[in-house]
Amino acid sequence: MKFNIAVIPGDGVGPEVVEQAKKALDAVAEAYNHIFIYKEAQLGANAIDATGGPLPKETIEICKSADAILFGAVGDPKYDNDPSAKIRPEQGLLNLRRELDLYCNVRPVKAYDNLISNSPLKREVIKNSDFVIYRELTGGIYFGEKTLSEDKQTAHDVSSYTVKEISRVTHLAFQAAQKRKKKLTLVDKANVLETSRLWRKTVSEIAKEYKDVELEYLFVDNAAMKMILNPTHFDVILTENLFGDMISDVASSLCGSIGLLASSSIGAENGLFEPIHGSYSQAKGKDIANPLASILSAAMLLQYLGLHEEADAIERAVDKSLALGITTQDIKRKMQKSTTTSKVGDFVADY
Amino acid sequence: MKFNIAVIPGDGVGPEVVEQAKKALDAVAEAYNHIFIYKEAQLGANAIDATGGPLPKETIEICKSADAILFGAVGDPKYDNDPSAKIRPEQGLLNLRRELDLYCNVRPVKAYDNLISNSPLKREVIKNSDFVIYRELTGGIYFGEKTLSEDKQTAHDVSSYTVKEISRVTHLAFQAAQKRKKKLTLVDKANVLETSRLWRKTVSEIAKEYKDVELEYLFVDNAAMKMILNPTHFDVILTENLFGDMISDVASSLCGSIGLLASSSIGAENGLFEPIHGSYSQAKGKDIANPLASILSAAMLLQYLGLHEEADAIERAVDKSLALGITTQDIKRKMQKSTTTSKVGDFVADY
Ligand SMILES: CC(C)[C@H](C(=O)O)[C@@H](O)C(=O)O
Ligand SMILES: CC(C)[C@H](C(=O)O)[C@@H](O)C(=O)O
Numbered sequence: 001m002k003f004n005i006a007v008i009p010g011d012g013v014g015p016e017v018v019e020q021a022k023k024a025l026d027a028v029a030e031a032y033n034h035i036f037i038y039k040e041a042q043l044g045a046n047a048i049d050a051t052g053g054p055l056p057k058e059t060i061e062i063c064k065s066a067d068a069i070l071f072g073a074v075g076d077p078k079y080d081n082d083p084s085a086k087i088r089p090e091q092g093l094l095n096l097r098r099e100l101d102l103y104c105n106v107r108p109v110k111a112y113d114n115l116i117s118n119s120p121l122k123r124e125v126i127k128n129s130d131f132v133i134y135r136e137l138t139g140g141i142y143f144g145e146k147t148l149s150e151d152k153q154t155a156h157d158v159s160s161y162t163v164k165e166i167s168r169v170t171h172l173a174f175q176a177a178q179k180r181k182k183k184l185t186l187v188d189k190a191n192v193l194e195t196s197r198l199w200r201k202t203v204s205e206i207a208k209e210y211k212d213v214e215l216e217y218l219f220v221d222n223a224a225m226k227m228i229l230n231p232t233h234f235d236v237i238l239t240e241n242l243f244g245d246m247i248s249d250v251a252s253s254l255c256g257s258i259g260l261l262a263s264s265s266i267g268a269e270n271g272l273f274e275p276i277h278g279s280y281s282q283a284k285g286k287d288i289a290n291p292l293a294s295i296l297s298a299a300m301l302l303q304y305l306g307l308h309e310e311a312d313a314i315e316r317a318v319d320k321s322l323a324l325g326i327t328t329q330d331i332k333r334k335m336q337k338s339t340t341t342s343k344v345g346d347f348v349a350d351y
Numbered sequence: 352m353k354f355n356i357a358v359i360p361g362d363g364v365g366p367e368v369v370e371q372a373k374k375a376l377d378a379v380a381e382a383y384n385h386i387f388i389y390k391e392a393q394l395g396a397n398a399i400d401a402t403g404g405p406l407p408k409e410t411i412e413i414c415k416s417a418d419a420i421l422f423g424a425v426g427d428p429k430y431d432n433d434p435s436a437k438i439r440p441e442q443g444l445l446n447l448r449r450e451l452d453l454y455c456n457v458r459p460v461k462a463y464d465n466l467i468s469n470s471p472l473k474r475e476v477i478k479n480s481d482f483v484i485y486r487e488l489t490g491g492i493y494f495g496e497k498t499l500s501e502d503k504q505t506a507h508d509v510s511s512y513t514v515k516e517i518s519r520v521t522h523l524a525f526q527a528a529q530k531r532k533k534k535l536t537l538v539d540k541a542n543v544l545e546t547s548r549l550w551r552k553t554v555s556e557i558a559k560e561y562k563d564v565e566l567e568y569l570f571v572d573n574a575a576m577k578m579i580l581n582p583t584h585f586d587v588i589l590t591e592n593l594f595g596d597m598i599s600d601v602a603s604s605l606c607g608s609i610g611l612l613a614s615s616s617i618g619a620e621n622g623l624f625e626p627i628h629g630s631y632s633q634a635k636g637k638d639i640a641n642p643l644a645s646i647l648s649a650a651m652l653l654q655y656l657g658l659h660e661e662a663d664a665i666e667r668a669v670d671k672s673l674a675l676g677i678t679t680q681d682i683k684r685k686m687q688k689s690t691t692t693s694k695v696g697d698f699v700a701d702y
Contacts, residue, residue, distance in 0.1 A: 080542065080568065090542040120580050125471045141492075141510065146545035153515070155549035159492065159508045189593075191431065191441040194497035198506035217431065221600035228579065228604040229471050242540075246597060249572035253579040 002035040006066035011044040012279025013289035014072020020291035020345025021298040027349040028310045044089035045076035054092030060099050068301045071274035077281055097137050102265040102272055104169045105135040109251045114322050118256030118331055126254055131234035134173035135244025137265055139165045142241045161195045166202040173238040174210040183235035185216045187223040187243055224250050252276050259290030259330045262297035271304045273297040287340040290328040292318055295348055317351040353386040357417035362395040363630025364640035365423020371642035371696025372649040378700040379661045395440035396427035405443030411450050419652045422625035428632055448488050453616040453623055455520045456486040460602045465673050469607030469682055477605055482585035485524035486595025488616055490516045493592045512546045517553040524589040525561040534586035536567045538574040538594055575601050603627050610641030610681045613648035622655045624648040638691040641679040643669055646699055668702040
């Protein structure tokens with residue numbers, strides 16, 4: 001079969017890791033007789049440098065006409081410490097999410113037995129953890145009105161949610177729970193926020209359609225704590241945009257495998273797949289970044305396209321590279337030598 | 352000397368643990384020849400039951416005329432799952448913070464060597480961690496406008512900050528850093544939020560007055576991650592209200608000593624002292640809740656009143672109870688028997 005894939009390498013180590021993911025896709029194309037047509041697009045700091053803005057129109061067009069999007073990373077430290085900067089790399093990703101209505105961010109978190117020794121948590125705490133976060137991605141305070149008063153003394157950000165926005169991601173989360181351990185935890189701050197109360201109300205009503213799923217509510221501060229003290233407690237976590245940002249970074253720090261975590265951002269018409277690690281600019285160009293998260297996001301992309309066997313093949317190759325210790329330095333075990341980004345990519349593609 | 356202390360036992364295990372803190376204060380009064388005049392006040396679910404509202408006027412009066420406030424906990428599960436409830440226990444605490452302008456929440460986090468084995472983190476990760484969180488407590492999305500549209504389809508919460516609100520807590524945080532390891536980390540989401548950009552701008556300007564302190568910026572998602580992967584990285588953390596809520600619960604889960612963490616909420620005219628653990632309703636009335644956090648918050652209260660020697664005496668008694676293993680079940684070590692809330696309180700007071 002033939003697929004159009006938009007490729008957005010982005011900033012920092014994005015290009016290096018996406019390159020390895022493409023190798024894996026090429027290997028799949030050859031073995032299974034598919035044709036992947038890549039169209040490369042700019043976004044982030046690189047797009048600002050090239051075009052003056054973080055999300056060129058052309059990028060939106062390429063993404064809209066593609067069957068799926070392979071994404072690297074966004075962000076450059078040179079923009080971070082300038083609070084007056086009008087143009088920011090991250091705005092490119094945020095606007096793309098909004099333009100394509102990629103409302104559902106899915107982040108699976110799993111303790112790989114092979115990597116548990118890299119976890120900051122004790123083995124007995126993290127062992128067997130296996131949960132997935134459903135984060136609403138196009139609403140909330142990320143996209144509400146932002147104002148700075150004329151005298152520059154007062155700033156505002158508005159968070160807002162509609163029942164409609166809450167409902168669509170909630171259904172996806174319940175459906176995921178049905179296929180897993182049948183437990184859904186809604187994370188909010190309903191003791192303080194009106195938007196959280198609307199979440200609680202909407203989700204508790206939708207729950208009636210999924211009677212086989214157990215629904216639990218946790219305040220975000222409690223949820224973060226519980227995730228660290230007892231991560232095996234969770235199955236599917238559902239939450240709004242800002243809490244999801246935080247909670248999912250807490251989650252990804254737990255397993256000792258940040259370099260392995262991939263995520264998908266799904267909308268009605270499109271899907272974007274990316275490693276959860278950021279642009280990691282200190283490592284840029286050094287051929288040391290772990291490409292496995294990007295390679296696994298390519299596997300997620302294949303799942304999304306319905307190519308399940310092909311996705312499994314990539315996952316098996318990743319497992320093999322872990323088992324053989326053909327990994328970058330971040331996840332190497334004692335007594336092993338680490339290798340480079342590109343060599344890991346070559347191994348996975350060959351396998 | 353003579354001091355007026357407002358005592359707000361609150362909900363859940365609040366009354367039980369505050370009782371033990373009062374025993375410790377009484378012992379101090381006797382040993383050092385002080386007079387503490389306690390005035391008890393209601394707040395939270397108990398106040399709703401008694402008066403119809405979570406913060407009776409009388410409570411505000413008692414607090415305003417007191418030299419300091421000893422607080423237990425607030426919250427009752429019967430209000431949590433009713434998104435349409437108009438009256439909530441937490442509103443009492445939030446309004447009290449606002450009424451008394453308690454703008455600076457200070458939460459010290461320290462890995463006690465004796466308790467490290469209770470930490471979910473590996474010893475080598477958490478060992479030597481010792482940082483303090485300065486959380487702005489009277490601004491941000493907690494106190495902004497909240498609306499639910501008439502058709503109940505859209506909810507809003509507004510976050511806002513002024514330079515003035517940011518400045519006063521920032522100065523306190525810098526001053527704390529000067530007395531510690533001279534490092535301050537501002538936690539925000541300046542890549543997305545206008546309020547965060549105002550924080551970054553204001554803090555970076557104030558930093559010029561504290562040239563001996565190193566200033567670092569972290570996005571909240573990164574900060575949460577770093578706190579788990581490398582908690583010894585931090586010295587003083589400064590952040591806004593909502594991020595502080597979350598970040599400080601992440602912090603308190605790390606050391607294996609939640610039952611030991613106390614916090615203070617300081618304003619220009621008053622100070623409130625409380626354990627960081629919540630109302631913990633499942634344990635209510637069972638005499639099993641750990642009173643040490645409440646006892647240590649009484650020590651913080653004494654520090655605030657300028658009674659440093661007296662505060663040290665309480666801290667020494669707590670250390671002793673830990674060393675001897677006279678503790679509740681949550682922090683008992685292998686091979687030890689645990690004891691009750693009130694017996695721990697008795698031991699500390701006697702000592
Ligand atoms: C880059 C940034 C704007 C983004 C976010 O906050 O959503 C990132 O942290 C993420 O989680 O994808
Ligand atoms: C009870 C609740 C409203 C409160 C808060 O969110 O501030 C609590 O979590 C805290 O941290 O003191």
